[in-house]
Amino acid sequence: MRKFFTAPLLIMYIGFLILGFGYGYYVNISKNVNDRIALEKKPERQAMTQGMISPATQMVFKTEYMACGHVKTVKRNASVDEVGMNEEQLKGKYDKKWQLQSFDSQMAVFYRTAEGYCPDHFIIKIDRDGYVGVFKNDADKGLQEIQKTDIFYGSLNEKQQKRLIENIVVDSEDDVSRVLSDLST
Numbered sequence: 001m002r003k004f005f006t007a008p009l010l011i012m013y014i015g016f017l018i019l020g021f022g023y024g025y026y027v028n029i030s031k032n033v034n035d036r037i038a039l040e041k042k043p044e045r046q047a048m049t050q051g052m053i054s055p056a057t058q059m060v061f062k063t064e065y066m067a068c069g070h071v072k073t074v075k076r077n078a079s080v081d082e083v084g085m086n087e088e089q090l091k092g093k094y095d096k097k098w099q100l101q102s103f104d105s106q107m108a109v110f111y112r113t114a115e116g117y118c119p120d121h122f123i124i125k126i127d128r129d130g131y132v133g134v135f136k137n138d139a140d141k142g143l144q145e146i147q148k149t150d151i152f153y154g155s156l157n158e159k160q161q162k163r164l165i166e167n168i169v170v171d172s173e174d175d176v177s178r179v180l181s182d183l184s185t
Contacts, residue, residue, distance in 0.1 A: 051087060051103075051104075051105065052105060053082050053083055053084060053085045053090065053105070054078065055077065055078060056106075057077065057078040057105060057107065058075060058077065058078075058107045059075070059077065059079075059107075059108050060073060060075050060110065061098065061110045061112075062109065062111045062112070063111075063112055063113070063114050064113045064114070065114050065115075065117055065118040065137070066113055066114065066115055066116070067116050068118055070118040072119070072139075090103065094110055097112055098111065098112050099112065112139075114137075114139040116143065118137065119136055119137060120171065121169050121170070121171055122134055122170050122171070123136070123143065123167050123168070124164070124183075126153045126164050126165070127145055130152060131148060131149055131150065132151040132152075132164065132183060133145045133147065133149060134147035134149070134176055134180075147176075149180060151184050164183075
């Protein structure tokens with residue numbers, strides 16, 4: 001007789017347990033959805049995030065190179081330290097080199113000018129040791145020598161020397177090879 005009463009009680013306890021978990025889960029989900037809807041509808045919440053950087057904000061940096069006129073653009077998402085910044089804070093972070101052109105919570109666009117040619121060009125000129133070198137421009141670091149040659153400036157004829165003083169600018173590695181070959185003959 002005792003066995004008969006324990007099996008139905010066990011089933012009833014398990015049933016109540018399942019119903020309790022199900023009801024708790026339903027109430028919790030309903031509350032989270034309602035809270036999220038209420039937050040989205042609050043105008044002060046929207047106004048607060050409207051003028052701030054979020055993790056999804058696109059950061060755009062445009063550099064115009066004065067010698068060639070090319071504009072190079074770099075895009076990235078906002079970094080961790082930029083998230084939560086407003087327009088003034090962002091201006092303060094980049095005030096020395098960059099000018100803020102436009103700002104909203106989706107995108108911040110910065111602009112600057114740089115002397116020289118863009119990194120797409122090769123500059124062939126005399127290095128500090130008096131030899132012919134191949135250089136590329138970096139907006140932050142300036143001209144960087146990427147190739148040294150054994151062509152001494154003093155061994156060149158007057159026409160070649162004049163061209164090197166004015167800097168020889170080319171657009172491809174093939175052009176660099178051609179110019180260096182012409183200078184070495």
